[in-house]
Amino acid sequence: xxxxxxxxxxxxxxxxxxxxxxxxxxxxxxxxxxxxxxxxxxxxxxxxxxxxxxxxxxxxxxxxxxxxxxxxxxxxxxxxxxxxxxxxxxxxxxxxxxxxxxxxxxxxxxxxxxxxxxxxxxxxxxxxxxxxxxxxxxxxxxxxxxxxxxxxxxxxxxxxxxxxxxxxxxxxxxxxxxxxxxxxxxxxxxxxxxxxxxxxxxxxxxxxxxx
Amino acid sequence: xxxxxxxxxxxxxxxxxxxxxxxxxxxxxxxxxxxxxxxxxxxxxxxxxxxxxxxxxxxxxxxxxxxxxxxxxxxxxxxxxxxxxxxxxxxxxxxxxxxxxxxxxxxxxxxxxxxxxxxxxxxxxxxxxxxxxxxxxxxxxxxxxxxxxxxxxxxxxxxxxxxxxxxxxxxxxxxxxxxxxxxxxxxxxxxxxxxxxxxxxxxxxxxxxxxxxxxxxxxxxxxxxxxxxxxxxxxxxxxxxxxxxxxxxxxxxxxxxxxxxxxxxxxxxxxxxxxxxxxxxxxxxxxxxxxxxxxxxxxxxxxxxxxxxxxxxxxxxxxxxxxxxxxxxxxxx
Numbered sequence: 001x002x003x004x005x006x007x008x009x010x011x012x013x014x015x016x017x018x019x020x021x022x023x024x025x026x027x028x029x030x031x032x033x034x035x036x037x038x039x040x041x042x043x044x045x046x047x048x049x050x051x052x053x054x055x056x057x058x059x060x061x062x063x064x065x066x067x068x069x070x071x072x073x074x075x076x077x078x079x080x081x082x083x084x085x086x087x088x089x090x091x092x093x094x095x096x097x098x099x100x101x102x103x104x105x106x107x108x109x110x111x112x113x114x115x116x117x118x119x120x121x122x123x124x125x126x127x128x129x130x131x132x133x134x135x136x137x138x139x140x141x142x143x144x145x146x147x148x149x150x151x152x153x154x155x156x157x158x159x160x161x162x163x164x165x166x167x168x169x170x171x172x173x174x175x176x177x178x179x180x181x182x183x184x185x186x187x188x189x190x191x192x193x194x195x196x197x198x199x200x201x202x203x204x205x206x207x208x209x210x211x
Numbered sequence: 212x213x214x215x216x217x218x219x220x221x222x223x224x225x226x227x228x229x230x231x232x233x234x235x236x237x238x239x240x241x242x243x244x245x246x247x248x249x250x251x252x253x254x255x256x257x258x259x260x261x262x263x264x265x266x267x268x269x270x271x272x273x274x275x276x277x278x279x280x281x282x283x284x285x286x287x288x289x290x291x292x293x294x295x296x297x298x299x300x301x302x303x304x305x306x307x308x309x310x311x312x313x314x315x316x317x318x319x320x321x322x323x324x325x326x327x328x329x330x331x332x333x334x335x336x337x338x339x340x341x342x343x344x345x346x347x348x349x350x351x352x353x354x355x356x357x358x359x360x361x362x363x364x365x366x367x368x369x370x371x372x373x374x375x376x377x378x379x380x381x382x383x384x385x386x387x388x389x390x391x392x393x394x395x396x397x398x399x400x401x402x403x404x405x406x407x408x409x410x411x412x413x414x415x416x417x418x419x420x421x422x423x424x425x426x427x428x429x430x431x432x433x434x435x436x437x438x439x440x441x442x443x444x445x446x447x448x449x450x451x452x453x454x455x456x457x458x459x460x461x462x463x464x465x466x467x468x469x470x471x472x473x474x475x476x477x478x479x480x481x482x483x484x485x486x487x488x489x490x491x492x493x494x495x496x497x498x499x500x501x502x503x504x505x506x507x508x509x510x511x512x513x514x515x516x517x518x519x520x521x522x523x524x525x526x527x528x529x530x531x532x533x534x535x536x537x538x539x540x541x542x543x544x
Contacts, residue, residue: 003215029343033290036336053382056325060369064332068339068362072355075343137321139382 008048015041028074036067053139226307229317233306237450238268243491244450244498251502275443283345283436290344295441298337298448302455305330309458310385312468312482323384324372327459328365331414334452335361338416338423341445342433353432356509357416357423363516364413370524371407374400375463377531380542388467390542395471397464403527404464406520408496411456413516415449417497419504420512453497454490461489 014037021034039062046055136144146154199207242257242265249256257267282288308323310316320326335358342354376382378399379390397404413420424432434445461467467489468482507515535541 027287029287029290033340052320052322053325056322056329059329060325060332064329064335064365065362068335068358071339072358075339075351075355137382139322 011044247498278439280439287344294341295444302448302451322382345436353423364410367520391466395466418501457490457493
């Protein structure tokens with residue numbers, strides 16, 4: 001058990017420190033790297049409590065896909081920063097402080113509610129309606145409830161994501177003029193008769209092709 | 212504390228017993244790659260150092276060790292140094308879950324295939340970090356390209372894995388192999404095997420999908436600023452990843468350590484050898500593709516990944532699951 005405790009403290013320390021570093025570090029790309037480190041250590045914590053499926057999904061979805069896109073965007077911003085320095089933090093008279101305070105207060109109260117609910121319900125695990133059995137792998141037990149009891153919620157969340165994705169594409173899509181496209185069908189179905197034109201050329205006069 | 216120490220020691224022995232053969236075979240596989248490539252092009256390839264040039268990779272490694280490591284002055288030095296380390300580490304840690312035989316695996320975890328998928332999707336970070344930290348145009352372009360490319364092809368690999376998992380009913384790699392005792396999945400899922408092979412080419416940045424390196428336009432892409440041992444580490448990580456993809460293909464589709472027919476001369480050969488044969492077979496296919504196919508254009512690559520492979524493998528998921536459901540073959544009941 002000692003090794004388990006030591007590993008728990010190591011991973012949680014890394015998680016907390018890197019979460020602080022995400023907000024503190026000056027370089028935005030470094031922030032994203034710390035965010036990735038945070039995700040990885042949290043998935044390690046998931047694995048340590050026996051939720052290996054959640055831990056791996058966390059790695060695949062957040063680290064493997066979402067953080068790559070973050071990094072992608074932030075690196076592009078950094079290119080602009082090197083040019084104009086508009087991205088660097090500067091004192092703008094403190095106009096952003098009230099809004100920031102409001103948002104962080106809301107999040108703080110939410111955290112208190114979550115932790116408070118946990119504190120005042122110590123028999124939370126016993127009061128769950130689902131039996132947690134230890135002899136089934138947690139992938140199977142998640143599948144058992146996700147596709148039976150919660151199938152409608154699952155489907156609805158999938159639908160919402162799909163709508164959000166299509167909406168984002170529709171909102172950002174701009175038709176550009178002068179884009180050259182290739183059609184594979186057209187290229188493949190081209191025959192010799194259409195492509196080659198044999199012309200009898202007259203001496204010293206040449207041939208007009210476009211006519 | 213004594214018991215902790217002894218457990219730690221045996222684990223370290225096991226890890227070394229796995230990693231040293233992997234590293235040696237990576238060196239050998241570079242040689243094999245160059246030989247196959249030369250064979251296709253009617254050249255001789257590396258044949259001078261040692262018998263058949265077998266020690267060529269060792270000579271190259273020695274050369275890399277003695278070369279100077281140059282770190283560009285305007286680079287982000289910490290990230291620059293970390294990038295090859297990340298590539299190399301990620302390429303090696305995934306070998307922990309590959310089963311070489313029944314009960315002959317370093318970590319027999321429940322979610323082995325997810326672990327493999329997660330680690331191979333982390334592989335993109337080595338490239339992005341290297342490309343960004345170099346603070347130069349070509350490495351950055353290479354990194355951006357590879358980020359988009361690897362994320363796209365991971366999606367189709369994920370869907371292909373779902374196809375296999377539907378037939379197995381477990382995420383454990385040993386279970387996946389044992390489920391193929393009667394029929395290797397390459398036969399019922401042959402289209403998925405082909406798509407997996409092509410996606411693996413794209414995932415490991417091999418030709419014809421080597422756009423992140425593209426020596427003709429990007430002068431080796433994200434590796435441009437690297438030299439000496441750091442370049443060699445990128446190189447080793449890349450080949451270890453290729454071997455890993457071959458191992459993944461043989462575990463998912465070619466029956467892992469199982470012999471093709473369960474009769475005497477075949478099943479007398481121990482399982483690890485069969486796995487190695489299958490990995491080598493897939494690797495030679497990789498090398499033949501490299502030698503014969505020209506590089507894709509970037510928009511064609513994206514079109515192939517998103518508009519052809521993804522819909523087709525999704526369609527195949529529906530097909531596989533309805534087949535299994537209709538004939539009542541669903542596993543895990």
